[in-house]
Amino acid sequence: MDDKEVLHHYLRLRRADLLAKVDGLGDYDARRPLTPTGTNLLGLVKHVASVQLGYFGEVFGRPSGRDLPWFDDDAAPEADLWLTAEETREQIIELHHFSAAHTDATIEALPLDAVGEVPWWSPERRRVTLQQILVHVCVETAQHLGHADILREQLDGATGRGPDDPNMPQRTPEEWAEHWERIETAARHAEQGAT
Template sequence: MTAADDKNDLRIYIQDARDALLWKLEGLSEYDLRRPLTPTGTNLLGLVKHVTGAEALYFGDTFGRPFPEPAPVWITGQTEPNGDLWARADESTKEVVGRYRRVWAHSDATIEALPLDAVGKVPFGARHEQTLHRVLVHMIAETHRHVGHADLVRELVDGATGQRSDGANTAPGDTDWWRAHHDRVERAAREAGGLA
C-alpha cells in the first residue's frame, strides 16, 4: 500500500463521518435540530458547530493554513464554556451547515496539499507537534464520536436510526419488533441486576 492509498482511505473515512453527521439533520424542524436531549445539552446542530470548529483548527491553523473566513468565536475562545456545542437563535441552520461544508473543503485542500508526514503545531495541549496523519486519525475519531452522539439524539427526536437515511446498517424491524427487542433487553438487564 502506498502513502497515497493511505491518504485516500483516511479521506474516505472522514467524509463518511461528515456525511453521516449531516444526514442526522435532514427533515427536522429548527426546534428539533437545536433542542437539548441530554442533561448536558447535547443537540444536533451544536454537534455540527463543534466539529466545524475542530476541523478549522486542526486542518487550518495547525498547518499554517488558517480558514479564510473570520474564526468563529468558539475557536478563538471568545465564548462561554460549551459555546461551540449549541446554536444561538440568531445562527441559522443554513449558516452553521454552510460553514461546515466550507471548512471541510478547506480541510480537504490541506489534506491534498500536504504529505501525511507533514508536521503542524496544535496551539494547545502537551503534544504540540502533530503529523497530518495523526490529525486525520484524530478528526476521524472525533467526528465519528460525535456522529454516535447524533445517532442517539436523532433517535430520541423521531426514532430515525443508522448511519445513512436508508437505514441499511440497522436491524430490520417495525415499531412492534423494536418494542419487543427493547423489552427483551430490559428483562435481561433486570435479571442480571437482580431486579427481576
C-alpha cells in the same frame, strides 16, 4: 487507495453522515438540548466544523481566515457546541461545508508525514503529522456522529443512515418493542442476581 485516500474517504463519509442527522428536522428539534449537558444536533455540526478548521488550518499553518467568535474570551461557555438565537441552521451548514472544503484542500496539499503543531495541546504532544491529525479528526467526527445517532433516534426514531441502511436491523415497531423488552428483562435479571 493509499493510506491518505482511505483516511480522507472515511472522514468524508462521517462528515456527510453527521450533516444528514439534521435533515428533515424543524429548527427547534435540530438545535434544542437533548441531554442534561445540552448536547444538540446542530451544536455537534458546529463543533465538528470548528474542530476541522483548527486542526487542518491553524495546526498546519493554513489558516482559513474564517472568524469563529464562539472561541473569543468573552464567548458564552462551550459556545462551539450550541447555537445562539441569532445563528441559523443555514449558517452552520454553510460553515460545515466551508470547513470541509478547507480541510480537503489541506489534506490534498500535504503528505501524510507533513509536520504541524497543535498549540492547544500540552508541549510534549504538540508536534504532530497530518496522518495523526487525520486519524484524530476521523475518530472525533465518528464519536460525535454516534452522539447524533442517539439524539436523532430519541427525536423521531430515525437510525443509522436511514431506512435502507444495511447495517440496521429491519424490524416492525412491535418487533422493536419485543427486542427492547428482551434487553430490559435481561438487565433486570442481572441486577437481581447481583444483589
